[in-house]
Amino acid sequence: MKLxxxxxxxxxxxxxxxxxxxxxxxxxxxxxxxxGHAVISIGHTHPHWVTSIKKQLDKIAFxxxxxxxxxxxxxxxxxxxxxxxxxxxxxxxxxxxxxxxxALKLASFHTGRKKVIAFSKSFHGRTSLAVxxxxxxSIIAPVNETSHVIFLPFNDEAALTDCFNNHGQDIAxxxxxxxxxxxxxxxxxxxxxxxxxxxxxxxxALYIADSVQCxxxxxxxxxxxxxxEVNADIYSMAKGMGNGFPIGGILIAPHIQAKHGMLGTTFGxxxxxxxxxxxxxxxxxxxxxxxxxxxxxxxxxxQLKAIDGIENVRGRGLMIGFDTPDSMKGLKKLLLEKYNxxxxxxxxxxxxxxxxxxxxxxxxxxxxxxxxxxxSDIQNNTA
Ligand SMILES: Cc1ncc(COP(=O)(O)O)c(C=O)c1O
Numbered sequence: 001m002k003l004x005x006x007x008x009x010x011x012x013x014x015x016x017x018x019x020x021x022x023x024x025x026x027x028x029x030x031x032x033x034x035x036g037h038a039v040i041s042i043g044h045t046h047p048h049w050v051t052s053i054k055k056q057l058d059k060i061a062f063x064x065x066x067x068x069x070x071x072x073x074x075x076x077x078x079x080x081x082x083x084x085x086x087x088x089x090x091x092x093x094x095x096x097x098x099x100x101x102x103a104l105k106l107a108s109f110h111t112g113r114k115k116v117i118a119f120s121k122s123f124h125g126r127t128s129l130a131v132x133x134x135x136x137x138s139i140i141a142p143v144n145e146t147s148h149v150i151f152l153p154f155n156d157e158a159a160l161t162d163c164f165n166n167h168g169q170d171i172a173x174x175x176x177x178x179x180x181x182x183x184x185x186x187x188x189x190x191x192x193x194x195x196x197x198x199x200x201x202x203x204x205a206l207y208i209a210d211s212v213q214c215x216x217x218x219x220x221x222x223x224x225x226x227x228x229e230v231n232a233d234i235y236s237m238a239k240g241m242g243n244g245f246p247i248g249g250i251l252i253a254p255h256i257q258a259k260h261g262m263l264g265t266t267f268g269x270x271x272x273x274x275x276x277x278x279x280x281x282x283x284x285x286x287x288x289x290x291x292x293x294x295x296x297x298x299x300x301x302x303q304l305k306a307i308d309g310i311e312n313v314r315g316r317g318l319m320i321g322f323d324t325p326d327s328m329k330g331l332k333k334l335l336l337e338k339y340n341x342x343x344x345x346x347x348x349x350x351x352x353x354x355x356x357x358x359x360x361x362x363x364x365x366x367x368x369x370x371x372x373x374x375x376s377d378i379q380n381n382t383a
Pocket of ligand 1: 095096097098100123124125126177181182210211212213214238239
């Protein structure tokens with residue numbers, strides 16, 4: 001049987017990983033500045049995470065959501081403590097798209113309304129409503145097309161106010177990334193997030209903070225949206241939550257009432273996923289990874305801003321992007337093929353850095369040195 005060919009692949013096989021490094025099947029070491037697409041929060045194969053999963057596996061891996069699973073409450077308690085959203089409620093699922101799908105559905109149930117506001121360059125996942133709220137027509141199948149989603153320009157306060165003035169009574173939710181990831185590392189301005197809060201309050205809509213990529217401590221705060229100093233009604237989470245173990249979830253404000261059967265899933269919140277997610281939060285707490293991400297991110301950004309050949313360095317914490325001008329085409333490929341460094345990208349010309357929150361200063365320097373060399377290779381035509 002062939003694999004369904006949907007991914008453009010690097011011709012590489014990774015079969016071992018530790019911390020910020022991965023090794024291919026020939027034993028070649030790579031620095032992972034991509035974090036396996038922002039997923040690796042505490043570092044690859046962190047010993048506490050590995051031990052917790054192994055111990056849980058020996059006890060029980062899965063039973064359905066028809067019984068009490070105390071690990072879910074333990075996870076909720078820790079999440080409340082670390083995020084500061086102690087009075088929120090937790091619903092667990094398996095991925096980022098599923099988290100947003102449930103968030104949007106819940107907003108519609110709660111308000112009895114159908115319209116959703118989303119923004120230019122947004123990415124919210126590939127399930128039905130999540131993809132309809134994603135600003136990329138090429139991944140929206142005809143069956144996902146809907147008139148329920150209104151796209152507005154990102155960070156445009158006048159357009160948002162205008163839309164609420166015209167359609168406020170129909171709006172169930174506004175869904176927004178704190179820092180757009182796939183869109184190219186574009187931060188939402190705090191003023192824009194605060195306006196979303198006040199407009200939602202005025203018209204009875206819900207503010208959904210898509211924190212799938214920018215959440216879980218990556219930006220130096222638990223949620224990137226926290227920079228606006230207002231609460232959203234729903235936070236969606238996934239990538240960093242399991243450090244590679246598939247798990248997602250939504251944090252739901254106390255004013256939103258649950259009803260039996262309203263949301264549900266077979267696998268969400270299973271024993272093994274909870275054990276992985278608890279281990280992640282314990283490590284984030286013990287190793288103070290949120291403040292580490294902030295410090296390391298500031299260092300990286302300052303150093304990057306001083307490098308000639310790249311442009312528009314931006315982001316927060318360890319969610320950083322910069323543009324490569326036409327003269328630097330091929331930089332990402334060169335970093336991988338000659339310097340053994342994984343980075344992320346966003347079309348057309350953005351390099352994205354999304355490493356583990358435990359990236360050391362030495363590893364940051366290793367990346368910066370390689371980047372400078374790769375740039376001079378291209379400038380001197382020696383690549
Ligand atoms: C902001 C954001 N939301 C949602 C998703 C979808 O997550 P998943 O791929 O786990 O479904 C992604 C994935 O890249 C994302 O970046």
